Amino acid sequence: MxxxxxxxxxxxxxxxxxxxxxxxxxxxxxxxxxxxxxxxPVQKSFTSPAPPVNEGDATGGVIPYKNPQALLAYYLGLLSGLPLIGLPLGIAAFILGIKGLKARKRNPVIKGSIHAGIGVGCGGLFTLVWGIVIVVVLISLLSQS
Ligand SMILES: [Zn+2]
Structure with a gap:
């Protein structure tokens, strides 16, 4: 009406x-x-694909899966090359790297063995290097007095 x-x-x-x-x-x-x-506007039915998961990547991708200590060991291992702070960083990298490797051994799903290995390698190497440097410096200082 x-x-x-x-x-x-x-x-x-x-x-x-x-x-x-x-x-x-x-x-x-x-x-x-x-x-x-x-x-x-009509919602696009197309959904962007999920970011690829590095399941088969031996290195565990950029961030090791559930193995932050391996990643930490990796970076600490690299930073342990720096003078002065290198020795404690190297020791920390060495310990964290071993922990990361042990964590991976317990659970193979956990990745990051490469990172942990680099952490152990670099950390151990630089710990040795800085240890020798400190010993040499101490010896030279003691010999001068
Ligand atoms: Zn009318």
Missing amino acids: NVCDQCGAQVREQDSICPTCQAPLQTKAVPETAGNPYLP
Whole structure:
């Protein structure tokens, strides 16, 4: 049932003129196109593939799977080449690397043997190097006095 815009009287759908006030009636054949809310953009059904998991990677990828101590040993091992702080870092890398290797031995799923190995290697090597350096420096200092 439509209503006349002019007088408010009820009019029939097919009326072109209001029977009460004779005003021309606006045909409302198209229902409320203006009121139609703009439809939000359709969500793409395409979902981006999940990032590849380095399951078969022997190195365990960038971050060794569930083996943070191996990663820590790796970086500490590399940093142990620095003078002054190299000795404690090298010792820490050596210990963490061994822990990482043991963790991997207990659970083969855990990766990071490469990282842990590098940590043990570099850490052990630089610990040795800095240890020798310190001993040499101490000997030279003692011999001077
Ligand atoms: Zn009317």
